[in-house]
Amino acid sequence: xxxxxxxxxxxxxxxxxxxxxxxxxxxxxxxxxxxxxxxxxxxxxxxxxxxxxxxxxxxxxxxxxxxxxxxxxxxxxxxxxxxxxxxxxxxxxxxxxxxxxxxxxxxxxxxxxxxxxxxxxxxxxxxxxxxxxxxxxxxxxxxxx
Numbered sequence: 001x002x003x004x005x006x007x008x009x010x011x012x013x014x015x016x017x018x019x020x021x022x023x024x025x026x027x028x029x030x031x032x033x034x035x036x037x038x039x040x041x042x043x044x045x046x047x048x049x050x051x052x053x054x055x056x057x058x059x060x061x062x063x064x065x066x067x068x069x070x071x072x073x074x075x076x077x078x079x080x081x082x083x084x085x086x087x088x089x090x091x092x093x094x095x096x097x098x099x100x101x102x103x104x105x106x107x108x109x110x111x112x113x114x115x116x117x118x119x120x121x122x123x124x125x126x127x128x129x130x131x132x133x134x135x136x137x138x139x140x141x142x143x144x145x
Contacts, residue, residue: 052088056126059139085131
């Protein structure tokens with residue numbers, strides 16, 4: 001069993017490295033009974049979940065040969081696990097936007113594709129590993145169909 005102080009340290013590291021997540025995140029972790037190594041359901045609209053989903057979409061864009069950028073459109077399930085950082089496990093949809101890759105647009109400014117022939121949504125499972133003390137996000141698993 002892990003002492004509560006260790007969870008506070010992990011929480012503090014997350015707050016320091018991820019850039020202004022909600023204060024709710026730490027209280028959710030501490031009050032939800034999350035234990036290191038055990039996945040726990042987290043709200044799909046949590047700012048840290050949204051950030052992890054964005055990293056998933058960016059990873060897809062980096063690997064895709066599509067001319068257009070994709071952006072997260074719906075998160076149906078989110079889990080968080082404390083493992084040498086935080087691992088987010090997401091079931092999400094990503095959809096093609098109207099922004100072309102060559103213009104390097106910010107995904108925040110990209111609206112979803114409205115052209116019927118260009119519309120496309122993929123269902124994905126993603127794991128995003130947040131390592132606060134390295135200030136890094138890694139996406140070791142991303143499966144879309």
